[in-house]
Amino acid sequence: MKTSVVEVGLWDRDGWRLSNAVAEAFVIARPYPRVVSFRLTGGDSPLRTSVADPFFGVRTWFLEPVQTETSPLPALQPAEAEVQPDGRLRLVAAVDPTSRLQVMQEITLDPARPILRIRHRLVNHDVRMRRLAAWAISVVPHAGVGVTPWAVAADTVRALLTWSGMHPGDPAIRLGKRALGVDFRLPPTCGWLKVGTNTDAGWVAYLWSGGALRSSVPYEPAREYPEGGGSVTLYSSGRTQDEGFCEIENVGPLTDVPPGGAVELMQTLELTPGPWPIGNDPDVWIPENTP
Numbered sequence: 001m002k003t004s005v006v007e008v009g010l011w012d013r014d015g016w017r018l019s020n021a022v023a024e025a026f027v028i029a030r031p032y033p034r035v036v037s038f039r040l041t042g043g044d045s046p047l048r049t050s051v052a053d054p055f056f057g058v059r060t061w062f063l064e065p066v067q068t069e070t071s072p073l074p075a076l077q078p079a080e081a082e083v084q085p086d087g088r089l090r091l092v093a094a095v096d097p098t099s100r101l102q103v104m105q106e107i108t109l110d111p112a113r114p115i116l117r118i119r120h121r122l123v124n125h126d127v128r129m130r131r132l133a134a135w136a137i138s139v140v141p142h143a144g145v146g147v148t149p150w151a152v153a154a155d156t157v158r159a160l161l162t163w164s165g166m167h168p169g170d171p172a173i174r175l176g177k178r179a180l181g182v183d184f185r186l187p188p189t190c191g192w193l194k195v196g197t198n199t200d201a202g203w204v205a206y207l208w209s210g211g212a213l214r215s216s217v218p219y220e221p222a223r224e225y226p227e228g229g230g231s232v233t234l235y236s237s238g239r240t241q242d243e244g245f246c247e248i249e250n251v252g253p254l255t256d257v258p259p260g261g262a263v264e265l266m267q268t269l270e271l272t273p274g275p276w277p278i279g280n281d282p283d284v285w286i287p288e289n290t291p
Contacts, residue, residue, distance in 0.1 A: 016081060016089055018107065023114035023271060025107070033079040033091040033105050034059055038116050038213070040271050046206055046213045048139040048245050055245050058269070060103045060120040061135040065226040065254050070099040071135070074122065077103065100126035104262075114271040121264045124257045133226045134252040134265035138215050140184065142241040144208030145174075145278055146234040146248045147181040147285040151200045153221065161196035161230045172236060174282040181282025182234040184246040192237040192244070196230030196251075204232045204248045205287050211274035212287040215250055217267050223253030 014029040019041075026037040034057035039045040050056040059075045061067075079093040084106075093103040106119040120134050140146075150158045160180065162168045167189040174181035180197050184206075202219040205212055217231075225231050231251055238244020252265040272287055279285075 014081060016083070018089060018109040018116075020109055020111055020113075022112070023109065023116075025109055025116050027081075027089055027091070027107055029079040029081040029091050031078055032059075032076050033093050033103060035105075035107060035116070035118065038269055038271065040114055040211070040273055043273070044210050046140055046144070046208055046210070046271075048141045050245075056139050058118060058136065058138045058267075060105060060122065061137055062099075062101065062122050062263075063133040063135055063226040063251065063254075065131060065133065067227070070096075073099050074101040074103045079103070079105075095125050100124070101130075101132075116269040118267045118269070119264060120267060121262050122257075123262045124259055127259055129259070130257045131254055132257050132263045133254045134263050136215070136217065136250045136265055136267040138206070138213070138248050138269070140206045140208075140213075140246050140248065142184050142187065142236070142238065142244070142246060144185065144206055145181055145183050145282075145285055146204060146206050146246065147179050147282050148197060148199050148204040148232040148234070149179045149201045149286065151198050153200050156198065156200060156221075159198045159229055161198075161228045161233070163194045166190060166193045174280070176281060176283035179282040179286055180234075181285055182236055182246075183280070184236055185241070187239050187241060187243070188236050191239050192235070194233060194235045196227065196233035198225065198229040199232050202231070204234065204250060205285070206248050207276050207278055207285055207287070209275055209278070212272040212276060213248075214270045214272070214287055215248055215267060216270070217250040217252065217265055220253050225251060225253055227251075
């Protein structure tokens with residue numbers, strides 16, 4: 001059993017299909033690099049799709065050390081794609097002229113399992129040292145819930161992070177004994193919300209009626225994380241289920257990146273089939289067989 005990588009037309013854009021016996025992923029290089037779909041064979045993708053805005057699929061942003069107006073820009077540059085001899089699909093975007101950062105993604109589908117690995121890389125083309133964190137963002141619709149476990153290390157103080165301007169008591173935010181959750185089925189009270197935590201588990205998941213999508217990155221306990229130490233964030237926007245979008249977000253540690261250097265984040269996406277009786281308790285949203 002092996003992975004197949006085939007160039008396909010997708011929405012009249014440069015596109016590729018990665019497939020094995022149990023799953024498939026679709027990737028585009030233009031107008032910008034995205035994993036636009038990841039699904040079990042014969043199933044539905046949990047990722048949001050759109051032709052009206054760039055907030056879909058899986059994309060690469062950055063923090064410096066907080067989000068700024070330039071954080072989205074490198075992910076909005078067109079890319080070139082190469083299929084490597086080992087089956088990796090490599091996307092290399094143009095250098096963003098404002099931030100002077102360049103997005104690269106290396107995407108690999110496991111030969112036998114519904115597991116997709118994305119190496120997010122941001123190259124510094126500036127003439128100055130930059131302190132950056134890579135930020136892997138998976139966009140999902142208002143059709144399920146997001147969940148991540150609290151930190152469990154004995155020397156770690158559990159943190160709930162909120163952002164100025166949102167409603168901190170939004171009923172979509174769920175605080176369990178084991179986990180932090182956001183019910184994406186409920187539009188946020190003031191039109192948007194964002195919460196995060198310093199989880200040391202390294203993963204965040206999206207559950208919907210058709211299954212679960214878990215997104216994992218390595219957690220590095222001795223490193224500094226941006227925006228108050230959040231290694232995972234969850235975002236929701238829009239005043240109705242048909243408006244806006246939701247995100248499960250993995251954040252890497254802050255890294256000093258010299259001119260010509262790069263910061264990386266290795267993301268693993270894994271699908272688990274449903275159906276899932278979601279309910280309202282974030283402690284039972286944790287996918288089965290997940291530590």
